[in-house]
Amino acid sequence: MNIDVKLAPQSPEVWGYKDKTVVVIDVLRASSTIITALENGARAVVPVLTPDEAVTLKSRYDSENVLLGGERGGLKVQGFDLGNSPLEYKKEVVEGKTIVFTTTNGTNAIRQSGSADNLLIGAYLNLEAVVKKALELDKDILLFCAGRQNGFALEDAACAGAFCAAVLRMAQVKESDSAKAARMIAASFDSTFASFMASEHGQLLERLGFSDDLKLAATFNSCKAVPISINGQLVLSNTKKPR
Amino acid sequence: MNIDVKLAPQSPEVWGYKDKTVVVIDVLRASSTIITALENGARAVVPVLTPDEAVTLKSRYDSENVLLGGERGGLKVQGFDLGNSPLEYKKEVVEGKTIVFTTTNGTNAIRQSGSADNLLIGAYLNLEAVVKKALELDKDILLFCAGRQNGFALEDAACAGAFCAAVLRMAQVKESDSAKAARMIAASFDSTFASFMASEHGQLLERLGFSDDLKLAATFNSCKAVPISINGQLVLSNTKKPR
Numbered sequence: 001m002n003i004d005v006k007l008a009p010q011s012p013e014v015w016g017y018k019d020k021t022v023v024v025i026d027v028l029r030a031s032s033t034i035i036t037a038l039e040n041g042a043r044a045v046v047p048v049l050t051p052d053e054a055v056t057l058k059s060r061y062d063s064e065n066v067l068l069g070g071e072r073g074g075l076k077v078q079g080f081d082l083g084n085s086p087l088e089y090k091k092e093v094v095e096g097k098t099i100v101f102t103t104t105n106g107t108n109a110i111r112q113s114g115s116a117d118n119l120l121i122g123a124y125l126n127l128e129a130v131v132k133k134a135l136e137l138d139k140d141i142l143l144f145c146a147g148r149q150n151g152f153a154l155e156d157a158a159c160a161g162a163f164c165a166a167v168l169r170m171a172q173v174k175e176s177d178s179a180k181a182a183r184m185i186a187a188s189f190d191s192t193f194a195s196f197m198a199s200e201h202g203q204l205l206e207r208l209g210f211s212d213d214l215k216l217a218a219t220f221n222s223c224k225a226v227p228i229s230i231n232g233q234l235v236l237s238n239t240k241k242p243r
Numbered sequence: 244m245n246i247d248v249k250l251a252p253q254s255p256e257v258w259g260y261k262d263k264t265v266v267v268i269d270v271l272r273a274s275s276t277i278i279t280a281l282e283n284g285a286r287a288v289v290p291v292l293t294p295d296e297a298v299t300l301k302s303r304y305d306s307e308n309v310l311l312g313g314e315r316g317g318l319k320v321q322g323f324d325l326g327n328s329p330l331e332y333k334k335e336v337v338e339g340k341t342i343v344f345t346t347t348n349g350t351n352a353i354r355q356s357g358s359a360d361n362l363l364i365g366a367y368l369n370l371e372a373v374v375k376k377a378l379e380l381d382k383d384i385l386l387f388c389a390g391r392q393n394g395f396a397l398e399d400a401a402c403a404g405a406f407c408a409a410v411l412r413m414a415q416v417k418e419s420d421s422a423k424a425a426r427m428i429a430a431s432f433d434s435t436f437a438s439f440m441a442s443e444h445g446q447l448l449e450r451l452g453f454s455d456d457l458k459l460a461a462t463f464n465s466c467k468a469v470p471i472s473i474n475g476q477l478v479l480s481n482t483k484k485p486r
Contacts, residue, residue, distance in 0.1 A: 007250055007395055008421075152250055154420035177397035177443050178251075181428050188427035200420050 273349025
């Protein structure tokens with residue numbers, strides 16, 4: 001088994017998704033929010049690229065059980081029910097609901113990875129559960145850092161490095177150059193929270209008043225939920241192979 | 244002044260080159276070879292994308308003073324005068340000559356960066372000289388890792404990190420997330436040679452018998468040459484501003 005890391009988005013034709021389990025990492029905050037929503041009982045999270053697409057899609061559903069969630073510039077989209085803070089996605093709010101969800105970087109990365117054999121959503125919150133699931137799926141693993149503005153984001157690379165380190169502890173895998181680099185980046189920080197505070201995006205979120213989101217997203221393994229993409233919707237993966 | 248690192252090639256529209264000094268790093272081996280050629284008296288190195296383009300271009304020059312150089316798959320292109328080993332570019336071979344040069348990754352990165360205000364070629368061999376030149380040019384600095392097969396290459400990222408560390412020692416600059424990451428990668432190795440031996444490309448070159456190239460390319464500051472692109476040709480930069 002091979003493990004590779006896409007440190008920043010690139011044109012999809014450069015990367016092959018065939019026969020791979022892709023784990024999309026947008027730790028601040030789309031991944032952390034999607035995981036929290038499913039952990040707290042949301043029926044599904046449907047990633048879409050734009051706020052307009054979200055509104056259109058909601059109108060096609062039984063709208064009583066649909067919530068609109070997401071951000072632009074880190075802040076809740078006007079007219080949406082929820083922003084991109086995992087703290088908003090409480091059980092009493094999301095249980096049984098479908099969340100139509102759009103963020104600046106994360107949902108783009110998810111849509112780009114649509115051709116993967118298996119597409120999972122990972123963050124510190126569910127790291128151990130995702131690693132177990134990815135090993136069970138028994139395909140080459142590609143950790144896809146959503147990054148920021150189509151570029152590199154330090155916090156996602158550090159999180160990918162933590163995933164690589166966890167996989168290496170549990171299985172015999174061959175690391176790519178970028179997987180080694182991600183581990184080196186992760187190992188440079190004393191804590192996940194420190195990696196957030198060193199990153200441009202983490203600093204921005206703190207300035208916007210989202211310090212509690214940073215603390216939450218820095219927590220290891222508080223969730224069992226492993227979001228997996230089935231027909232364009234993110235749902236809880238079964239413990240057995242979904243396909 | 245800002246310093247940023249492009250850890251792997253991306254579509255040029257994602258990155259802005261305006262008002263920037265771009266330093267292309269393909270430490271194994273295109274950058275190291277171009278620097279060595281100019282250090283040893285070559286008149287110019289003309290980067291082209293394909294062997295066919297190289298042959299066509301040579302036919303337009305006074306061909307007596309033109310050499311064809313470059314590689315595909317790490318090996319000299321059939322019919323070319325020189326490969327991509329810096330050790331071939333000795334004074335007695337290259338002095339006064341124009342080298343039309345094509346490599347798999349490096350020349351592609353150079354051509355992609357054509358719209359930069361200043362385009363320099365950097366490697367360990369001329370690190371200090373390039374840093375001084377870049378600071379003298381007084382623009383934001385973008386270190387562009389040529390990478391491998393349009394992806395990430397550990398040895399280039401580590402070299403970019405060494406550049407970032409050197410710039411930080413000499414000037415007040417604002418680092419991007421990727422510049423911090425590159426420094427972390429560089430700091431993870433005991434030596435430049437160790438970074439080569441950890442990389443897929445370095446391991447390939449060793450298997451191909453180019454161990455002496457690796458030793459040479461791992462050497463700091465043995466060259467004063469700072470290649471700069473002027474009208475599509477790489478020539479020795481003056482000590483004063485070229486524009």
